[in-house]
Amino acid sequence: MEFGPHLMLAALEGAVTAAILALTAMGLSIVFGVMRVVNVAHGEFYMLGAVLAWWVATVLGTHPAIGFVAALIIAPALVGGIAMVADRLVLKRVAYDADRTIVATIGMLYIIQQTTLMTFGPDARPVEPPFNTRLALPWFEWGENGFAMFWPWGLSTTSYKLFVIAAAAVVLVALWLVITRTKAGLLMRATQQDSETAQAFGVPVGRVYSLVFGLGAGLAALGAVLVVPIQQAHYLMGHDPLLLSFIVVIIGGLGSLPGTVIAALLIGMSDGIISVFFSPTLAKIIATLLVALVLVFRPQGLMGRAQT
Amino acid sequence: MLEVQGIHAAYGQVQALYGVSFTARPGEILCLLGRNGAGKTTTLKTIMGLLPLSEGSVSLEGEVLNLLSPHEVPKRGIGYIPQGRRLFPELSVAENIEIGLMTRGEGKDTRDWVLDLFPRLRERLGQAAGTLSGGEQQMLATARALCLRPKVLLLDEPTEGLQPSIIALIRDVVLKMKAEGIAIVLVEQRVETVMAIADQAVFIENGRNVDAMSAAELQADPGKLKAYLGV
Numbered sequence: 001m002e003f004g005p006h007l008m009l010a011a012l013e014g015a016v017t018a019a020i021l022a023l024t025a026m027g028l029s030i031v032f033g034v035m036r037v038v039n040v041a042h043g044e045f046y047m048l049g050a051v052l053a054w055w056v057a058t059v060l061g062t063h064p065a066i067g068f069v070a071a072l073i074i075a076p077a078l079v080g081g082i083a084m085v086a087d088r089l090v091l092k093r094v095a096y097d098a099d100r101t102i103v104a105t106i107g108m109l110y111i112i113q114q115t116t117l118m119t120f121g122p123d124a125r126p127v128e129p130p131f132n133t134r135l136a137l138p139w140f141e142w143g144e145n146g147f148a149m150f151w152p153w154g155l156s157t158t159s160y161k162l163f164v165i166a167a168a169a170v171v172l173v174a175l176w177l178v179i180t181r182t183k184a185g186l187l188m189r190a191t192q193q194d195s196e197t198a199q200a201f202g203v204p205v206g207r208v209y210s211l212v213f214g215l216g217a218g219l220a221a222l223g224a225v226l227v228v229p230i231q232q233a234h235y236l237m238g239h240d241p242l243l244l245s246f247i248v249v250i251i252g253g254l255g256s257l258p259g260t261v262i263a264a265l266l267i268g269m270s271d272g273i274i275s276v277f278f279s280p281t282l283a284k285i286i287a288t289l290l291v292a293l294v295l296v297f298r299p300q301g302l303m304g305r306a307q308t
Numbered sequence: 309m310l311e312v313q314g315i316h317a318a319y320g321q322v323q324a325l326y327g328v329s330f331t332a333r334p335g336e337i338l339c340l341l342g343r344n345g346a347g348k349t350t351t352l353k354t355i356m357g358l359l360p361l362s363e364g365s366v367s368l369e370g371e372v373l374n375l376l377s378p379h380e381v382p383k384r385g386i387g388y389i390p391q392g393r394r395l396f397p398e399l400s401v402a403e404n405i406e407i408g409l410m411t412r413g414e415g416k417d418t419r420d421w422v423l424d425l426f427p428r429l430r431e432r433l434g435q436a437a438g439t440l441s442g443g444e445q446q447m448l449a450t451a452r453a454l455c456l457r458p459k460v461l462l463l464d465e466p467t468e469g470l471q472p473s474i475i476a477l478i479r480d481v482v483l484k485m486k487a488e489g490i491a492i493v494l495v496e497q498r499v500e501t502v503m504a505i506a507d508q509a510v511f512i513e514n515g516r517n518v519d520a521m522s523a524a525e526l527q528a529d530p531g532k533l534k535a536y537l538g539v
């Protein structure tokens with residue numbers, strides 16, 4: 001394949017990675033932004049989303065589409081519910097203290113991971129995509145005969161991958177509308193800026209925290225449900241999303257929603273492109289290097305504000 | 309009527325209040341006085357339920373407030389204007405007001421009423437609160453608390469660091485609220501203000517009551533007030 005079409009293929013793969021990453025990192029970012037909690041268990045909520053998606057799809061799996069749609073709704077809701085319980089049982093009791101919540105979420109990480117190993121087992125299990133048509137993509141070139149369109153061999157994607165990109169975009173826009181345009185979003189933003197004063201104006205800060213923690217975990221789970229027809233569910237699959245989400249959140253600026261999306265695009269696209277042309281390892285090395293540079297030269301992140 | 313009876317409170321292990329008592333009556337201004345670190349802010353925070361009290365009680369019209377969840381306290385009709393204003397800096401003026409309105413489910417009438425008290429805010433509804441001038445921020449903090457249509461208003465040094473014209477505006481609004489029958493607890497360091505508007509003054513030191521004076525006693529012996537305020 002020539003360079004142009006090859007780059008387009010790599011960019012499409014990168015866009016799928018970026019879409020999933022944007023959802024997952026957004027969850028981490030919201031939880032940190034509102035609650036000031038660094039959720040080390042975030043990747044396990046992602047993994048739990050994938051595993052529950054497999055479970056729901058298997059139990060209800062008369063037709064792949066029915067199983068998948070059910071998983072898309074049930075798995076994030078269940079994971080969100082589990083996270084809300086974890087918030088009440090654990091985070092609330094350590095009073096959302098910055099250091100103790102890190103230790104507490106490390107504990108959650110192992111509990112969730114090992115429980116999954118004991119029940120779901122060590123095998124990777126697939127979920128069938130609801131639809132998966134292969135779509136050939138055209139390429140345009142300005143040649144001797146003027147402007148021409150042709151269909152390079154191997155330049156194709158699947159309808160499911162395009163669906164993942166579109167679904168992530170829809171969810172992110174919806175989330176942004178909820179945060180900026182609704183009463184619930186206003187309460188979240190007020191709590192984020194000054195939780196004590198919010199409480200003095202009747203905001204049930206404890207309930208806001210529970211919902212935000214559930215929402216953050218639910219977003220990770222949603223990303224995982226979308227990815228599981230491409231990648232399979234496995235009890236150790238939470239590791240990479242956690243690392244990449246941290247990278248995205250640091251580069252984008254802690255708690256900044258536009259920054260998180262931009263950084264997810266940057267990391268996801270470069271991950272896709274570098275993996276295709278060079279190697280996945282090089283992609284991770286470059287992402288990590290980027291974090292180091294951001295931490296040195298712009299510690300507040302691309303879109304974050306300096307802490308005052 | 310807001311009754312504060314012998315409250316003790318602590319920041320973690322550090323005890324700050326050792327028995328503060330007073331009664332704020334509707335249509336009266338109670339000035340809470342004391343030097344820096346005496347426990348004035350802590351007293352107001354404890355009334356709001358932001359700090360748990362270990363002894364004593366706070367009640368409004370007979371209902372014990374300190375048994376409620378903290379976020380229920382303002383819903384009973386207590387408007388709080390914290391020291392340093394504590395606006396939501398990245399929310400717009402309109403959104404800061406909206407938060408105040410949501411506390412007790414107040415609507416457009418109340419919004420118009422507070423914006424008529426502070427017309428300057430009406431011109432700045434879309435602006436982020438953190439970018440307002442100091443005087444405008446104090447207006448917004450006051451407006452936000454009045455959005456509750458409160459029975460009790462707690463003001464913590466509302467005129468700190470402001471120019472005289474704004475001080476006069478805030479004082480006018482406080483007097484209007486007194487006339488509306490709101491019980492007002494005002495933490496204030498300026499002798500002239502206290503002399504001019506207090507119906508009673510309560511002095512605290514090291515987290516305890518040390519003295520109390522009626523308006524008449526204040527007028528009769530201004531020297532005592534000056535001594536307590538350290539001026």
Ligand SMILES: Nc1ncnc2c1ncn2[C@@H]1O[C@H](COP(=O)(O)OP(=O)(O)OP(=O)(O)O)[C@@H](O)[C@H]1O
Binds near residue numbers: 319322342343346
């Ligand atoms: N967050 C806190 N943690 C620990 N101790 C505190 C905290 N806030 C206040 N204190 C202590 O509680 C005591 C009372 O403080 P408070 O802020 O109530 O004083 P104040 O009378 O409002 O003073 P000022 O006139 O300076 O506002 C002080 O000794 C102070 O150091």
Ligand SMILES: [Mg+2]
Binds near residue numbers: 348349350391464
């Ligand atoms: Mg104070």
